[in-house]
Amino acid sequence: MTYEVVFLIITYMKEFECKGCGTFVCVPADKNKSPVCPECRGVMLLIGNSGGQADLKEFVCSECEGVFFMQKDKLPYKCAFCNYTFSTSPRLKQQERL
Ligand SMILES: [Zn+2]
Ligand SMILES: [Zn+2]
Numbered sequence: 267m268t269y270e271v272v273f274l275i276i277t278y279m280k281e282f283e284c285k286g287c288g289t290f291v292c293v294p295a296d297k298n299k300s301p302v303c304p305e306c307r308g309v310m311l312l313i314g315n316s317g318g319q320a321d322l323k324e325f326v327c328s329e330c331e332g333v334f335f336m337q338k339d340k341l342p343y344k345c346a347f348c349n350y351t352f353s354t355s356p357r358l359k360q361q362e363r364l
Pocket of ligand 2: 350
């Protein structure tokens with residue numbers, strides 16, 4: 267059933283590390299597209315699989331709806347999957363139209 271699919275997505279992620287700046291990114295394992303570095307647009311290396319880490323923060327791109335995770339003290343500059351630029355101000359979220 268769909269419940270099991272959702273469970274797998276949440277608990278199984280691929281871990282990537284940027285060759286250039288060392289930024290750590292996790293993406294759901296069902297995502298076939300490899301991410302590019304959200305900080306420097308560099309190539310990301312697959313370093314392993316994880317069951318999810320507690321200190322990661324989820325980011326969702328409003329352009330391509332891609333989901334990726336970064337360490338919670340980091341903020342992405344660009345989407346890991348497209349050319350969308352994230353705002354550095356969280357307050358702008360409140361201004362989105364319904
Ligand atoms: Zn980088
Ligand atoms: Zn995107």
